[in-house]
Amino acid sequence: MIGTSELRLDGNAIGGLLLELFGAELTAAPCVCGSCGAREEMARLDVYLGAGIVVRCRHCEGVMLRIVQGHGQTWLDLSGVGSLELSSQ
Amino acid sequence: MTWLAADVAASREETPRVRTLELDVPDWPGHRAGQHLDVRLTAEDGYQAERSYSIASAPGDGVTLTVERLDDGEVSPYLVDEAREGDRVEVRGPIGGYFVWDGDEPEPVLLVGGGSGVVPLAAMARQRARVGSTAPMKLLRSSRTIEEVIYREELDALAGGGFEVVHTLTRSQPPGWTGYSRRIDRELLAEVAWPASESPRVYVCGSTRFVDAAADGLLQAGYDARWIRTERFGATG
Numbered sequence: 001m002i003g004t005s006e007l008r009l010d011g012n013a014i015g016g017l018l019l020e021l022f023g024a025e026l027t028a029a030p031c032v033c034g035s036c037g038a039r040e041e042m043a044r045l046d047v048y049l050g051a052g053i054v055v056r057c058r059h060c061e062g063v064m065l066r067i068v069q070g071h072g073q074t075w076l077d078l079s080g081v082g083s084l085e086l087s088s089q
Numbered sequence: 090m091t092w093l094a095a096d097v098a099a100s101r102e103e104t105p106r107v108r109t110l111e112l113d114v115p116d117w118p119g120h121r122a123g124q125h126l127d128v129r130l131t132a133e134d135g136y137q138a139e140r141s142y143s144i145a146s147a148p149g150d151g152v153t154l155t156v157e158r159l160d161d162g163e164v165s166p167y168l169v170d171e172a173r174e175g176d177r178v179e180v181r182g183p184i185g186g187y188f189v190w191d192g193d194e195p196e197p198v199l200l201v202g203g204g205s206g207v208v209p210l211a212a213m214a215r216q217r218a219r220v221g222s223t224a225p226m227k228l229l230r231s232s233r234t235i236e237e238v239i240y241r242e243e244l245d246a247l248a249g250g251g252f253e254v255v256h257t258l259t260r261s262q263p264p265g266w267t268g269y270s271r272r273i274d275r276e277l278l279a280e281v282a283w284p285a286s287e288s289p290r291v292y293v294c295g296s297t298r299f300v301d302a303a304a305d306g307l308l309q310a311g312y313d314a315r316w317i318r319t320e321r322f323g324a325t326g
Contacts, residue, residue: 008297012320015184016127016141019090028186043187049323087186 007049011042014053017067018042021074024086032082035062092129092179093117095152097172103155103239107205108169109145112152114180120144120152122216123189123209123292123320126182128154130164138163141322143208143294144183147215152180155239157205188292188320192222196290197283200228201273201303203295204237209320210294211240218247225251229281231273231299233260255281273299278306285311290318297321 011027018026027043038059045064046056052068057080064080078084098113120126129139140163146153158169172178190198190213198217200210207230217226232238235258248254257269257277269277283289291312293303300319307317 007323009321009323010319012125012185012188013141013323015125016090016139016181019184020181023090025184025186027184027188041187043185043318043320 009047009049011045011047011055013047013049014055014067015043017053021067021076026084026086029087030085031064032084033057033060033062033064034080034082036060037082090181092181095128095178095180097174097176097178100173104237106169106237107155107157107239109153109155110168110172112154112178112180114152117152118183120148120183121186121189121191122147122212124183124185124212125209126152126154126180126184128164128168129179129181130167131179139181140164141184142168143212143320145208145212147212147219150215150219155205155208155211188294188318190216190290190292192216192220192224194290195224197225197287198227199282199289199291200226201230201291201293201295202228203231203273203299203303204233205239206293206295206299206320206322207239207244208294210292211244213292214244214247214252217252223251225283227253227255227281227283229255229257229273229278231257231259231295234258235263235266273303273306275306275309278303279310282307282310282312285313288313289316291316292318292320294320295322297323 015027029042030039032039046058048054055065066077068075093116095112095114099111101109125141125143127139127141131137142154145155156168159165202210259272262270293300300321
């Protein structure tokens with residue numbers, strides 16, 4: 001049996017998926033939490049993998065992203081992200 | 090980003106549960122030390138499963154993975170027990186721009202790895218040797234038993250010239266063991282880690298529980314949270 005804490009990973013775990021969805025490396029991209037305003041790189045956010053993916057702020061635990069994939073579709077909820085900074089390199 | 094064909098060019102057993110696979114990926118764009126890639130397997134009925142694995146090799150030295158078998162996993166049992174020379178999988182990567190160390194910074198580096206969490210850290214140690222970096226580097230690694238220490242001879246042999254390996258064995262120790270013999274805690278980190286005054290770069294990789302414990306201990310030792318880069322791996326490989 002896997003405890004809840006072992007289900008919590010970090011943004012590194014969805015780097016490949018984000019690369020596929022956005023066409024850019026995002027694990028080093030700073031994200032601002034829409035709830036508390038904390039700014040952290042994607043890799044420093046809490047990621048929960050289950051039937052879908054939930055990304056939470058490591059400070060306030062507010063939901064920042066939700067991603068569900070199936071039947072050839074991706075459903076992406078970014079409503080908890082205040083902003084996302086992409087490197088132009 | 091597309092999936093690339095990857096053929097197993099060679100493989101070797103590291104421990105009974107861990108195997109290193111050298112992949113031949115003709116279209117590989119190159120990678121940085123610490124990055125990972127995704128492996129995708131496709132069953133005959135079309136079912137696909139994918140998991141992330143750290144790249145063990147230094148940049149410019151091919152694409153090597155070291156995989157630990159998780160018994161209820163969908164991908165790791167195949168990679169450890171079945172994949173052999175000539176077998177083909179698909180890979181996507183390299184992935185990650187956060188948990189990386191290029192070897193061009195002078196600051197001291199502390200690498201903390203639990204079990205197979207040592208894999209991306211080994212890429213950094215190999216990178217240090219490859220580029221001739223003089224940044225002081227310590228690798229603190231926690232393993233259950235001496236038999237489960239991945240890359241033990243190779244990494245211990247890299248020691249010297251500013252690179253040091255510190256072991257702790259948490260479950261059992263061989264006769265005459267002089268290393269640590271407990272889980273990584275605040276006191277152990279205080280003894281091993283660079284002084285906070287040196288503003289070290291820190292990379293911690295392992296299970297969520299391991300990473301949280303190590304990061305908490307480093308914060309208590311006065312480290313700034315911004316110095317500590319972590320990568321947690323899951324229990325469903």
